[in-house]
Amino acid sequence: MTTHTPALQANMMVPDSTFEPGMQVYTMKLGMWVFLLSEVMFFTSLIGSYIILRFAHPDHFAQPGVVLNVPLTAFNTFFLICSSVTMVKAFAAIQHGDQRWLKLWLLATILIGSMFVGIQVVEYNALAHEGFVPGAAEYSAVGREAFKAGLAETAPVVGGPLYGATFYTMTGFHGVHVTIGVICLIFVLIRALRGHYIQLDHRGVELIGLYWHFVDLVWIILFTIVYLI
Amino acid sequence: MTDTQHTTPGAGHAEGEHHEAPYLLIWAVLLVLTLAEVGYAFLSLPKFWLALGLIVMAIWKALLVTLYYMHLRFEPKRLWVLATAPLPLVVILIAAVLTEF
Numbered sequence: 001m002t003t004h005t006p007a008l009q010a011n012m013m014v015p016d017s018t019f020e021p022g023m024q025v026y027t028m029k030l031g032m033w034v035f036l037l038s039e040v041m042f043f044t045s046l047i048g049s050y051i052i053l054r055f056a057h058p059d060h061f062a063q064p065g066v067v068l069n070v071p072l073t074a075f076n077t078f079f080l081i082c083s084s085v086t087m088v089k090a091f092a093a094i095q096h097g098d099q100r101w102l103k104l105w106l107l108a109t110i111l112i113g114s115m116f117v118g119i120q121v122v123e124y125n126a127l128a129h130e131g132f133v134p135g136a137a138e139y140s141a142v143g144r145e146a147f148k149a150g151l152a153e154t155a156p157v158v159g160g161p162l163y164g165a166t167f168y169t170m171t172g173f174h175g176v177h178v179t180i181g182v183i184c185l186i187f188v189l190i191r192a193l194r195g196h197y198i199q200l201d202h203r204g205v206e207l208i209g210l211y212w213h214f215v216d217l218v219w220i221i222l223f224t225i226v227y228l229i
Numbered sequence: 230m231t232d233t234q235h236t237t238p239g240a241g242h243a244e245g246e247h248h249e250a251p252y253l254l255i256w257a258v259l260l261v262l263t264l265a266e267v268g269y270a271f272l273s274l275p276k277f278w279l280a281l282g283l284i285v286m287a288i289w290k291a292l293l294v295t296l297y298y299m300h301l302r303f304e305p306k307r308l309w310v311l312a313t314a315p316l317p318l319v320v321i322l323i324a325a326v327l328t329e330f
Contacts, residue, residue, distance in 0.1 A: 022307070023305065023307050023308055023311065024305040024307055024308070025304070025305065025308060030308075030311075033308065033311060033312060034311070037311070037312065037314060037315045040315045040319065041315055041318065041319070044315075044318075044319045044322055044323070045322070047323070048322050048323060048326045051323065051326050051327065052326050055327075064270050064271070065270075065271065070267060070270070071267075074263060074264075074267045077263055078260060078263060081256060081259045081260060081263065082256070084256075084259075084294060084298050085252055085253065085256045085298075087298075088252050088297075088298045089252060092252070209298075209299075210299055213294050213295075213298045213299045214299070216294055216298075217291050217294045217295060217299075220287055220290045220291050220294065221287055221291060223263075223266075223287075224266060224283050224284065224286070224287035225287075227270075228266055228267070228270035228283050229270070229279065229280050229283055229284075
């Protein structure tokens with residue numbers, strides 16, 4: 001008969017065949033962590049590139065709040081943090097075998113996550129309308145207030161093309177991750193509605209939770225680096 | 230831990246051993262830190278101190294999410310090793326970038 005240490009048993013969510021004894025977690029959870037660690041390096045490379053460009057061309061980057069809408073994004077950050085709470089509450093619910101609250105918290109996470117993406121689209125639309133778009137050679141960000149005051153043509157230039165390119169690359173990749181997360185959450189919710197998750201086996205909820213919290217974590221870093229510094 | 234918990238191939242942590250962090254308290258701390266970040270970003274301080282303070286607050290928030298919402302604090306130590314494996318690479322990459330200037 002196979003014997004396991006208490007620590008190992010405590011992490012057993014499924015039969016031994018899917019358990020990874022080396023890491024003492026089930027294999028899909030180990031896989032998710034490895035995937036997330038590769039994502040750490042992906043976003044680090046983006047942030048590293050941003051730092052290089054920002055130091056090399058400081059004239060391309062505006063001061064915080066001049067071009068980007070910090071209050072709106074802070075509000076959006078609040079949304080994403082709230083969605084992390086609802087996600088972890090969904091996980092806690094199924095840990096207690098509470099099917100009803102699992103579904104409700106998952107639904108709340110989906111709605112809040114969708115609102116985050118929606119607000120990001122609104123933000124992109126407003127910025128593009130003000131002329132803050134990536135790539136155009138002659139593009140120069142003039143600032144949100146200057147645009148609103150109708151001074152876009154005469155106001156001093158506060159940024160250059162690298163600002164838009166780096167902003168849309170970093171926040172865009174994050175937005176894609178959130179969108180994928182919402183789609184996966186819908187899939188998990190459908191499975192929850194069909195009763196696929198039980199107190200003794202709720203791996204899908206834990207895995208999407210890990211991914212969702214990671215996306216929140218990345219935004220915490222991006223919000224600071226892109227919007228506030 | 231009871232015998233029942235030992236033999237339960239159950240939830241992420243054995244039944245009765247759920248490590249439920251104070252999720253709402255952490256949410257409140259994250260919210261306060263976010264507001265503090267926004268307020269701090271517009272203070273009239275030297276750029277270095279602004280950046281340093283903001284990065285410290287961001288790392289603090291990231292740690293709270295990782296340790297409590299991702300439950301890393303309650304995971305086996307071996308997973309800790311795995312989870313922190315890319316951090317030296319992150320430091321090397323950022324440090325290498327900064328030494329360019």
